[in-house]
Amino acid sequence: MTLVRRTARTVGLGALAVAVGLAGCAGADSEAASEGEEVARVGVAMPTQQLERWAKDGANVTAQLEALGHHVMVDYADDDPQLQADQIRQMVEAGADALVVGAVDASALTAVLAEAGAADVPVVAYDRLILDSPDVDYYATFDNERVGIQQATSLLQGIGVLDETGRETGAEGPFFIEIFAGSPDDNNATVFYAGAMSVLQPYLDSGVVEVVSGETEFDVVATPAWDGETAAARMSALIQTYDADQQLHGVLSPNDGIAQALIGVFATAGLDAGDRALPVVPGQDADLASAKSVAAGEQYTTIFKDTRQLAEVAVSAVHQMLNGGDPETNDVTTYDNGRLIVPAYLLTPQLVTQDNYHHLLIESGYYEAGDLA
Secondary structure (H helix, E strand, O other): OOOOOOOOOOOOOOOOHHHHHHHHHHHHHHHOOOOOOOOOOOEEEOOOOHHHHHHHHHHHHHHHHHHHHOEEEEEEEOHHHHHHHHHHHHHHHOOOOOOEOOOOOOOOOHHHHHHHHHHHOOOEEEEOOOOOOOOOOOOEEEOOHHHHHHHHHHHHHHHOOOOOOOOOOOOOEEEEEEOOOOOOOHHHHHHHHHHHHHHHHHHHHHHHHEEOOOOOOOOOHHEEEEEEEEEEEEEEEOOOOOOEEEEEEEEEOOOOHHHHHHHHHHHOOOOOOOOOOOEHHHHHHOOOHHHHHOOOOOOOEEEEEOHHHHHHHHHHHHHHHOOOOOOOOOOOOOOOOOEEEOOEEEEEEEOOOOOHHHHHHHHHOOOOOOHOO
16 A cells, blocks of 8 residues: 555664564564664644543553654643644654644644644554545554444444344334434434444334434534543433433443543433333543443443554554654555545454453453452
């Protein structure tokens, strides 16, 4: 595969192994650095530390880049698009040789990335596609449409429309649900939503599933900044509109932070009182609180997106481009950012349930057994 935009400048790093061989690279690179060989400077711009998964992403990318001997400049933008643009500009001015960017606002970085492009600095879009810029070289992410499909499928399984194999149970309903989506400035949020709605829409059309509020359009159900408090306030208001004979069976939640906020609302409202089960809520990111909640049978599912693997993909791409090569891709047609098709590598997300959380999260080493106790 040939990169669409440019071949990145090469720095004196020698013939290092690709990032997936991190452990073996660290010693050799440290030795090279000690001999005065030029070390690449890589800017890592992440959206926030307030969400657990982004703090882990920043730490994983930084550790793996440093293991390859790179000097890392890392900043978190507190979900402020202008602050992130300023941080990236400072990285470019400080001599960054490459950038890894998890965007706050997918469309707010055009100007600053033009500055990076003028300086011949390759840019890796990290998990969130950067829109409206020709200065994006690579996109490292998960199959986000599949995430939405997994979330909606697990919701339907949890409320009894589908069985554990994904086949229809024949239940006629109606099953009452509500729909929440992620932040409108995050391109992934629209992809999650589209994937989920592709599963839910036939059951909404048939009447087997009903959104009592009638709120289904993305711009209505989106949650700015993925804010749990905003989602909780909306859920609290929606609950008040339910008749006494209407049971909320489930809610489509786009991530774990929102899922946990919703579960808090349910507990306060006593929705799990008597013979009523807690509404079914899927999530995403396998945050520790949600992993515990899934293990305890509260949150129904979460989606495991192993940030260690995502970091490997991004770091490998940076390393290849800094050495004048082309990083590995498995999708060179899908991700049109409005200015170009961005070459991408997609990882596979995994659905975490009460039955498999130990295998996926503990046996993989993502968490220790004691973390979920």
